[in-house]
Amino acid sequence: MLQTKKEKLEYYLNAFYSLGEKLNSQTPHTISLNYNKHKGHIIFACLIHGNETGTLPAILKCIKKLMNKEIHFGGKVSFLLGNIEAAKKGVRYLESDLNRCFGNNYVGKETQERKRALEIMPILKTADVFIDFHQTIMPSLKPFYIFEMNRESYFWARATGGATTLVTRKKGAQFSSAGMCSDEYVRSFQKVGLTLELGEQGFSHEAESLAFEVMKRALKYMDQIYLNNFSIEKLCKKNNDFEFLSITYREPFESPKKRLNEGFCNFHKISKNMVVGSDQLQNPLESPKEGYILFPKYPLRNQDGEAELPLPGEIYVLATPTTEHPLNWQQI
8 A cells, every 4th residue: 555645656657657658648747648539639737736746646547547448538638747856856846836937928047847838838739628737735625716717718617617616817817927827828829728726735535536527527528519519608507607706915925024823724714904924023914805815825934933935926815706707807
């Protein structure tokens, strides 16, 4: 029995590469299967952040079931592993965040992650649908999708399920000023790009189960659309609509002395003026509004209580319910 995270990771990576050798995949750390019954191409990704390993077993399970014809599919499907070297070290990234390294307008350093993004970008450019599986640093009260509002991407997320909450933003609004994410890169070609967050980072039965079901449904809907001319808009209406949230506040992490109170997780509800931590002068840090905390940061600290560098851009963000259905927003 596999006991440690390292043993589990090594087992699943070896299994992935063993299958990849048989299939002679062209893009490093990627497996593609093409059944040539239609032209649709769907890509599933995990490990874009190295320590977000929870959906890797689902990727292997889906590949094996396709090869054994337990799952049937008529188009091309690719499975992409992102930051393998970071995964082996059990960290989010080595030199820079891979999920800020995509696109042709990248202005950062030529890090290992940027080099990996350049390897990945050509295959992402061929995707009709791209689903990127992620996990959060801290625990989450529920899984959620997060991407800018886009009609086709919204229909696909609602159809494939896996979460009932969508954290969204208006079209053209970047997720981060630090650079372009993988799903944003795919959407820049007017294709479907989704990010699905499946709980706290690490191996997880829940993440594995949800990701596998999403992949099965997505493959089924690709066939129905490309072989039988089904509409994803109609298919999505089999499921209830999302709870829609948008990020309406970002608390900057401008000083290593700034800190959050212990115990916050994703979707922890907080009230206006609630003390959530302390600022760089050790004064109470209050929430400016009511909402749900997302992406709370608890970095390692030195003996003086200062967070290790480099600091993330925000120590937390606040998400609040949208006042109208995001499809009603302009320019979507």
